[in-house]
Amino acid sequence: MAQGIAQATIGDSEFDRDTTVTRRAPGVYGVELSEGWTIIHAVNGGYLLALLGRALGEALPHPDPLTITAHYLTASRPGPAEIRTETVRAGRSMSTGQASLFQRDEDGADVERIRVTAHYGDLSALPQDVRTSAEPPAIPPYEHCLGRGDAPDGSSPIPGSTAITDRLDLRLDPATAGWAVGAPSGRGEMRAWFGLADGRDADPLSLLLAVDALPPTAFELGLMGWVPTLELTVHIRHRPAPGPLRVAVTTRNLAGGLLEEDAEVWDSEDRLVAQSRQLARAVIA
Incomplete structure (x- = not known):
């Protein structure tokens, strides 16, 4: 990391604060989409995925996303939103869930912005065997x-x-x-x-x-x-x-x-x- 940058720990970083989810009901979480993660006027898709990923991590019995797929339906804007999750299956080593993020339009109707399906597990419990032909990218220092x-x-x-x-x-x-x-x-x-x-x-x-x-x-x-x-x-x-x-x-x-x-x-x-x-x-x- 660049010299002179103060080290923020996980939990007190701006990223953690801006991906906070607040449980409103079983499987339902309130969130605030931060203007700080926008590109031009659109909220970044990776930041949005992290928000939904945090909500699913709260809702499912396993802590870590293993694979997650998002379809971006309409452009999200900074401001309040709601994430609704559903547990599709909960097994011993893996669980499956889905989640959608909604925002209110000018008429007060709920508009679905993103729909996600994911498998969750425990990364620390996975086998350590690695067999790969992939190589790190050649990037200058x-x-x-x-x-x-x-x-x-x-x-x-x-x-x-x-x-x-x-x-x-x-x-x-x-x-x-x-x-x-x-x-x-x-x-x-x-x-x-x-x-x-x-x-x-x-x-x-x-x-x-x-x-x-x-x-x-x-x-x-x-x-x-x-x-x-x-x-x-x-x-x-x-x-x-x-x-x-x-x-x-x-x-x-x-x-x-x-x-x-x-x-x-x-x-x-x-x-x-x-x-x-x-x-x-x-x-x-």
Whole structure:
């Protein structure tokens, strides 16, 4: 993590405060969507997934998300919301649940924003055997990557009104940041060191944020518009070790105005701790 950043422990971080859920009834939780996790005017999809993930962790008998899939139905806005959960199945080693987030529209009607289905278990109880051909992404050292204020004009290299960037410690691989100076590579890749700005170490819930926190790969394809998520599936593979994460995202196919993003998240011990795939819509500016 960057030098000079105070270390926040899990529980007293802004991320924890802004993902607090308050039980109103069995399976029903009140939440407040913070304006601090918005990109332009939209609430970040990874932050929203972490909120629903916390509610499911409260409702289900197992603590950790193993796989979680969200369909984003309508755009969420900062302000009050309600999460309604349902236990689909509760077994000895794994439980399954679903959850939806609702907000009131101007007419007072409930509008469903997101619908989630997830399997939960205990990551610490999983077998430790690892057989993999996956390798950590090749990212330059943290101090050689680009953070806030490193754009040529002294601004953030991430365009637009992005309140979320003030809450993240993102350091972009220069090889995937050509779009920030008007020279996108065309390769559809994005890589970065990732952490929370207050120094809080990662846990399974913050991994749900990490997979959706980098600038869109569409930027490196030369498309500088809004890229709203339609569907996002995340697999949590390990509880991450303390220290910054490395995130690599790739897009292989953009067609019909839709693109996929495949993400990998690696911890400080070179373990693959999370994987995700999302389908997003490319709205060309």
